[in-house]
Amino acid sequence: xxxxxxxxxxxxxxxxFILLLLVTLSVPIxxxxxxxxxxxxxxxxxxxxxxxxxxxxxGLCYEGGQASFLxxxxxxxxxxxxxxxxxxxxxxFLGLNGSxxxxxxxxxxxxxxxxxxxxxxxxxxxxVWSFFAWLCASRGWEIFTFISLFFSVLTxxxxxxxxxxxxxxxxxxxxxxxxxxxxxxxxxxVWLALxxxxxxxxxxxxxxxxxxxxxRSDRVVHQKPxxxxxxxxxxxxxxxxxxx
Numbered sequence: 624x625x626x627x628x629x630x631x632x633x634x635x636x637x638x639x640f641i642l643l644l645l646v647t648l649s650v651p652i653x654x655x656x657x658x659x660x661x662x663x664x665x666x667x668x669x670x671x672x673x674x675x676x677x678x679x680x681x682g683l684c685y686e687g688g689q690a691s692f693l694x695x696x697x698x699x700x701x702x703x704x705x706x707x708x709x710x711x712x713x714x715x716f717l718g719l720n721g722s723x724x725x726x727x728x729x730x731x732x733x734x735x736x737x738x739x740x741x742x743x744x745x746x747x748x749x750x751v752w753s754f755f756a757w758l759c760a761s762r763g764w765e766i767f768t769f770i771s772l773f774f775s776v777l778t779x780x781x782x783x784x785x786x787x788x789x790x791x792x793x794x795x796x797x798x799x800x801x802x803x804x805x806x807x808x809x810x811x812x813v814w815l816a817l818x819x820x821x822x823x824x825x826x827x828x829x830x831x832x833x834x835x836x837x838x839r840s841d842r843v844v845h846q847k848p849x850x851x852x853x854x855x856x857x858x859x860x861x862x863x864x865x866x867x
Contacts, residue, residue: 629757629765631829636750636772639822643743643779646816650679651703657684657810658736659790661797664806679812680736681706708737735789738782739816745775746823753830762834769830776827779820787813 649656657677677684682704704710749771756764787809794807 628833628835629753629760629768629830632765632768632772632826632833633750633753633757635822635826635829636746636753636768639775639779639819639826640743640746640750642815642819642822643739643746646812646819647680647740647743649681649810649812650677650684651682651706652679654684654703656812656815658786658812659793660808660810662806662808664804677810678710680739681708682710709734735782735785738778738785742775742779742782742819742823745771745778746819749775749823749826753826756833765830765834769827769834772823772827772830775823776820779816779823783813783816783820786816 645653645656646658649658654677657679659678660675661678662675675686677686684703749768752764752768752771755761756768790809790813794809797805797807
């Protein structure tokens with residue numbers, strides 16, 4: 624019988640895993656999801672007016688044109704870097720030679736972005752445990768789910784906090800180092816990471832409550848009726864019978 628107590632944790636773990644996985648597979652893999660977006664302001668030169676760059680977890684995508692699909696900006700002629708841990712901006716592409724852009728931003732971001740992948744890994748492991756807890760109606764699998772979700776919650780919130788803080792610092796330093804030529808904005812990946820952290824946190828709470836839920840079907844014990852048996856007078860219990 625499927626365990627009803629394990630289903631809420633399973634559903635929320637699945638949602639959190641999908642969101643954290645999308646953040647991990649952001650630019651340059653999924654070009655519509657990014658943590659930081661940098662664009663040349665309108666006041667720039669005409670040649671660079673539509674140039675920009677999107678920063679993800681494992682790389683960058685430099686864009687020469689811009690379009691939108693379902694509310695997401697993308698470029699069909701984007702030049703993306705190979706997926707790797709740690710990357711730097713190409714200052715020559717943005718026309719900001721000697722601005723110190725890479726020293727101010729990327730070197731501080733690249734090392735911490737790997738936490739998004741770690742959080743997604745813990746969430747995926749929790750999804751497996753929670754599925755078995757739901758399918759097998761096992762309290763032991765639910766305990767494993769709670770433990771793995773605990774580490775997923777820690778890494779997810781740490782990854783989101785560092786990503787948001789570094790994105791804010793990057794936006795400030797980019798705009799200052801470029802003399803307001805560049806416009807840096809927080810990307811949609813930061814908010815997807817927030818949604819994933821909230822989802823796994825709620826899953827952790829439900830997994831903790833689910834450990835004390837019912838994991839066995841109610842069993843109705845049917846007792847055989849005791850038939851009446853006639854007892855003779857010499858088989859009767861005479862103990863305690865009073866005498867006169």
